Structure formats: structure tokens, C-alpha cells
Amino acid sequence: MSKNKDAAATKAVVDYLNRQNRPYSVTDLLNNMGKEYGKTSITKTCESLAADGKIREKSYGKQKVYVADQSSFPDVDDAELKSMDAKIVELTESVQHVQDKVRRLESELKTLNNAVSTEDAKKETERIENDMVSLQEKLGKLKEGKVLITPQEKDKVYKDRVKYVKEWRKRKRISTDIINAILEGYPKTKKHLLYHLIQLCVCQEEIGLETDEDYSVKPPDI
Structure with missing residues (x-):
């Protein structure tokens, strides 16, 4: 160098x-x-x-x-050292005050960033108000006894009901036939058989073994 x-x-x-x-x-x-x-x-x-x-x-x-x-470096007397120490304490407290203020402002900023914006709040308010108007109109029609579904929708509901009730009865008949076939060679009661089958599984849902009697229901009339 x-x-x-x-x-x-x-x-x-x-x-x-x-x-x-x-x-x-x-x-x-x-x-x-x-x-x-x-x-x-x-x-x-x-x-x-x-x-x-x-x-x-x-x-x-x-x-x-x-x-x-x-x-x-020049010598520093005790008075000057004490003055410097006091200044250090003052500056330390000032720094602490500023740091506390920064933390509060950061917390406030985080809250504001997570809050819904004014524009989004206006849109949500408008959507809710429109829903309220629609629901109030529907409620008024219901109070007046007006029919709110078309004949086609009503027919579909009835047809679906017939379809599902028939399927219910079909499945009930099949499961009943299976249980009865097992009971022909089973020495105990139907209740004991069903209980035993459930115990063989981790949970009842694994084989879908449920009876109408478990829920006190029966297929309705069509």
C-alpha cells in the first residue's frame, strides 16, 4: 500500500x-x-x-x-458528568415515550387496515337494504295469503315427494327382507341382532344401519 x-x-x-x-x-x-x-x-x-x-x-x-x-480528550468535571447523566435519563425517557407512541400508532394502523373500507361498507349496506325490501315484499304477500310459487314449481314439489317416499319404502322393504332372512337362522331377537351388528362396527354410520324406529318415523302416505 x-x-x-x-x-x-x-x-x-x-x-x-x-x-x-x-x-x-x-x-x-x-x-x-x-x-x-x-x-x-x-x-x-x-x-x-x-x-x-x-x-x-x-x-x-x-x-x-x-x-x-x-x-x-479534555478532563470532564463532576458537574458536567452529572449534567450528562441527567441528559441521558431525559433522552431515554423521551425515546421510551416515542416508542410507546409508535406502538400505539402501529396498533391503530393494524386495526384500520383490518377494518372494512368505507366503499365496501356502502356496498354491503346497499345489498342489505335491497334484501330487506325484497323480504318485506315477500312477507306482505304471505300475510295476504298469496301463493308465491308457480303451478309448475308446486307440481314438481309433489312429484319429488312421491318419488322420495317410494324410494324410502323400497329401501325399507329391502333392509327388512335382509334382516328377516338373517333372523331365520338367528337364535335371538331382532333387537339383539341389530345391537350385535352395531357392536361389530367402529360406528353405526359405517354400515348405515339405522331404523325408522330409532327416529320414531314412518313413510308417509302418498
Whole structure:
């Protein structure tokens, strides 16, 4: 490295340590100073400055840290130190106050972001109002005894009822025939047989074994 580069590195390290006035390792200096001079340059500069007494070197095992020579700073009297301590307390409280305010504002922002927007709220209100009008009209017609379905819809309902009742009776007949066939060779009652079949399964739904008697119902008349 050239003499100009050495001089620049030396000045940069001394200025930085004096300005910050706290201990730094070579790696810290390299990162904080923007890696302009390279680790080798910073290392040699720190070692040279420490050897010349321009900065102080402290060793902690294999780790070395460097700090500004404190003799280069003016003495500070007790009154000034107390004033600085009071200022630190004041600034700390101010920082805490600002942090609390930031947390409150972040919480408020989160709530606002999760809330429904004004535009969406207006659309939802309009939809509900339209539904209310429609339901009120339907309620009025029901109170007046008006028929709200077409003859075709009514016929379909009746036809579906007939279809489903027939299917119900068909399935009931098939299941009854199966149970009766088993009972011909079964020594106990129908109730015991059904109970035994259920116990053989993890749950009743696995075989769909249900009887109308379980629900106190029976196929209606068509």
C-alpha cells in the first residue's frame, strides 16, 4: 500500500475512534468504515497506531479491541458528568415515550387496515337494504295469503315427494327382507341382532344401519 494510502487509513482510523470514543475490533472498524481500506490495511494501521501510543489496544484472549487515547480528550468535571447523566435519563425517557407512541400508532394502523373500507361498507349496506325490501315484499304477500310459487314449481314439489317416499319404502322393504332372512337362522331377537351388528362396527354410520324406529318415523302416505 502506498504512503498516501497508509496516511489516509491512519487518519481515518484515528478520526473514527476519536469521534466514536468507544472500543472496536478490526472487524467492527472494517464494517463501520465501509471496507474502504481492507482488513489487512486496517489491522496493520491499528497495530502501528497502538505501538506509537496514538490509540490504545486491549486484548481479551485472541480478540483485540482498539480505542482512542483518552489523554487526548479534555478532563470532564463532576458537574458536567452529572449534567450528562441527567441528559441521558431525559433522552431515554423521551425515546421510551416515542416508542410507546409508535406502538400505539402501529396498533391503530393494524386495526384500520383490518377494518372494512368505507366503499365496501356502502356496498354491503346497499345489498342489505335491497334484501330487506325484497323480504318485506315477500312477507306482505304471505300475510295476504298469496301463493308465491308457480303451478309448475308446486307440481314438481309433489312429484319429488312421491318419488322420495317410494324410494324410502323400497329401501325399507329391502333392509327388512335382509334382516328377516338373517333372523331365520338367528337364535335371538331382532333387537339383539341389530345391537350385535352395531357392536361389530367402529360406528353405526359405517354400515348405515339405522331404523325408522330409532327416529320414531314412518313413510308417509302418498
